Amino acid sequence: MNARVENVSERTDAGVRVWLQTTGGVVGVLLLVQFLTGVLLAFYYVPSVDHAHTTVSYIEKVVSSGSWLRSLHHYGSQWLALFVFLHVVRLFLSKAYVDRTIAWVAAVAMLGLVMAAAGTGYSLPWDARAFFSTRVAEGLMSGLPLVGRNARFWVLGGNEISTLTLSRFFAVHVLLVPFAILGAIVWQFGRRSCWSNLTRNAIAGGAVFVALAIWCAKFPAPLGPRVDEMTADYLPRPGAQFLWLYQFLKYMPGGLGSIVGVVLPGIGLAILLLLPRLKAQRLLGSTILGVLTAMVLTMTIAAYVSDRHDPHAREQLARQATDEGKWRSEPFNPQSLQSSQREPQSTGSTSAAPVMYMKFCVNCHGPHGEGAQQGTLRFPPLLDVSAKPRRTVEDIVNLLKDPAAYGLQPPMRSFHDKLTDQQMREIAAWVVQLKR
Amino acid sequence: MKQMHTDEPKLNRSRRSFLGLLPLGVLAGVVASIGGAAFRFLRPRLSAPSEQWLDVASLSELKGPQPVAKKIVAEQISGWAVTTEEHSVFVLPEKNNQVLSTICPHAGCEVSWEQTTNRFACPCHESYFAADGSRISGPARRGLDELPTRVQDGKLQVQYRAPDGETHA
Numbered sequence: 001m002n003a004r005v006e007n008v009s010e011r012t013d014a015g016v017r018v019w020l021q022t023t024g025g026v027v028g029v030l031l032l033v034q035f036l037t038g039v040l041l042a043f044y045y046v047p048s049v050d051h052a053h054t055t056v057s058y059i060e061k062v063v064s065s066g067s068w069l070r071s072l073h074h075y076g077s078q079w080l081a082l083f084v085f086l087h088v089v090r091l092f093l094s095k096a097y098v099d100r101t102i103a104w105v106a107a108v109a110m111l112g113l114v115m116a117a118a119g120t121g122y123s124l125p126w127d128a129r130a131f132f133s134t135r136v137a138e139g140l141m142s143g144l145p146l147v148g149r150n151a152r153f154w155v156l157g158g159n160e161i162s163t164l165t166l167s168r169f170f171a172v173h174v175l176l177v178p179f180a181i182l183g184a185i186v187w188q189f190g191r192r193s194c195w196s197n198l199t200r201n202a203i204a205g206g207a208v209f210v211a212l213a214i215w216c217a218k219f220p221a222p223l224g225p226r227v228d229e230m231t232a233d234y235l236p237r238p239g240a241q242f243l244w245l246y247q248f249l250k251y252m253p254g255g256l257g258s259i260v261g262v263v264l265p266g267i268g269l270a271i272l273l274l275l276p277r278l279k280a281q282r283l284l285g286s287t288i289l290g291v292l293t294a295m296v297l298t299m300t301i302a303a304y305v306s307d308r309h310d311p312h313a314r315e316q317l318a319r320q321a322t323d324e325g326k327w328r329s330e331p332f333n334p335q336s337l338q339s340s341q342r343e344p345q346s347t348g349s350t351s352a353a354p355v356m357y358m359k360f361c362v363n364c365h366g367p368h369g370e371g372a373q374q375g376t377l378r379f380p381p382l383l384d385v386s387a388k389p390r391r392t393v394e395d396i397v398n399l400l401k402d403p404a405a406y407g408l409q410p411p412m413r414s415f416h417d418k419l420t421d422q423q424m425r426e427i428a429a430w431v432v433q434l435k436r
Numbered sequence: 437m438k439q440m441h442t443d444e445p446k447l448n449r450s451r452r453s454f455l456g457l458l459p460l461g462v463l464a465g466v467v468a469s470i471g472g473a474a475f476r477f478l479r480p481r482l483s484a485p486s487e488q489w490l491d492v493a494s495l496s497e498l499k500g501p502q503p504v505a506k507k508i509v510a511e512q513i514s515g516w517a518v519t520t521e522e523h524s525v526f527v528l529p530e531k532n533n534q535v536l537s538t539i540c541p542h543a544g545c546e547v548s549w550e551q552t553t554n555r556f557a558c559p560c561h562e563s564y565f566a567a568d569g570s571r572i573s574g575p576a577r578r579g580l581d582e583l584p585t586r587v588q589d590g591k592l593q594v595q596y597r598a599p600d601g602e603t604h605a
Binding site: 058324 | 513515
């Protein structure tokens with residue numbers, strides 16, 4: 001009798017183990033969903049800061065099934081990141097880095113590529129969340145040791161976030177990364193083992209797809225306000241797969257965030273990729289995967305908990321959700337393309353710059369706020385600055401007092417000991433009305 | 437009992453072939469669900485003909501025996517964008533200011549007025565139309581389309597109709 005019970009229990013264990021080996025099938029189905037929905041979204045999406053939000057709104061509000069398909073793409077990317085990670089862990093536990101090195105390297109590379117696709121994809125709708133995620137990417141790049149300045153320029157496609165940045169992210173998101181992922185998939189096709197256990201893989205993949213499809217029918221993908229309509233109190237929150245990084249950056253002062261957010265994960269992925277050729281594979285792999293799992297889990301939970309326990313954040317996030325719901329129920333307004341064809345106006349304001357601006361700011365930002373070049377240093381223009389988030393008169397006064405609090409770096413300095421509140425307010429009021 | 441033994445391999449075979457088809461079934465299921473949505477997603481959105489009356493010219497400008505070429509500016513909603521587009525029309529002052537579309541009903545090219553031969557000519561496939569827009573010769577099967585007009589405050593107005601693809605007529 002005991003022998004029979006043991007036998008049944010062993011068989012159940014074996015059954016569970018076989019089903020745990022279906023992460024590849026789930027990843028395959030989720031990748032298929034990402035490719036199909038991505039191609040469909042590209043039929044309407046326009047990668048320009050002027051049109052991106054409008055075209056995504058059009059997909060959400062007007063196009064039949066648009067909200068569901070975008071939701072599949074949005075949440076599918078989060079589920080994909082989770083299942084690719086589980087797939088890597090599963091391959092590690094079965095020592096794939098020893099006897100199935102191609103599968104191992106392809107899976108680790110896929111993890112990096114899926115995160116790169118998600119990172120670039122978050123910027124594409126060009127809503128408030130997208131703007132902040134691009135800002136964070138900019139900050140992470142500029143904080144990199146030695147290459148920071150150039151990395152930032154290369155990511156942004158210039159010295160500030162612009163429509164060129166969005167074009168770059170779009171090209172990486174829809175061309176480079178998908179081609180690399182396809183390459184990784186094709187590379188694996190030659191292996192016989194990738195066809196084994198196909199039925200269970202298909203069942204698991206199908207079940208996850210049904211769950212995702214139901215989830216997406218219930219929860220539309222979020223879309224924040226347009227960047228130029230965002231209020232100063234807007235609280236940006238990244239997607240689930242980046243919550244750990246968001247929370248971690250709260251604890252990391254200055255450039256340390258780039259080390260923890262980019263350099264260390266990069267080194268970790270590189271070691272995992274090279275694992276088949278390294279010694280102490282078990283120790284290295286389990287340390288990296290263990291630390292990564294612990295960090296991602298802890299920080300993600302901390303992010304949820306801290307929002308839940310902070311009454312201000314809780315209220316603001318609830319308000320944002322209500323605003324988004326209200327926006328969804330409003331009819332879609334087509335965007336006039338006339339504005340892009342209007343005659344260029346002369347730069348600068350017709351009103352004269354305040355005396356204190358001419359004394360302290362003119363050397364760097366120009367007499368009309370047009371910016372300036374001094375040697376290799378390029379100072380940004382102030383024209384249309386009020387269209388950017390956190391650049392109201394009040395913001396600019398506070399920025400003049402404490403530029404670092406607004407993410408500005410030297411040579412921008414604090415003027416709290418040089419200008420009175422009234423003088424700062426005069427400068428701010430003049431700056432916000434500067435138009436191109 | 438013996439019968440059961442001989443049936444077992446058969447059952448296993450059919451079970452195996454069913455399970456073998458399952459991955460294809462899942463693939464078909466995923467593609468079909470997204471494909472069904474894709475059909476609705478990509479379905480062209482046809483807009484109703486514009487009811488907007490557009491100024492062509494003051495009645496005082498429209499004189500003479502020849503067709504008068506005029507430009508009208510129409511606002512068009514194309515999905516998420518509102519664009520303004522300039523279109524050419526011909527006004528026939530001698531035919532009670534009738535307005536003709538310049539789009540050739542054969543393949544959609546834009547016809548021009550040939551003063552020397554007193555006819556409209558299509559530059560693409562050599563269809564020719566008389567001064568009143570009726571067909572003379574060429575591959576077009578009918579004359580130039582007439583657009584709805586009205587007179588408001590001394591101005592001739594027209595409702596512009598974009599060609600709906602029903603050329604080759």
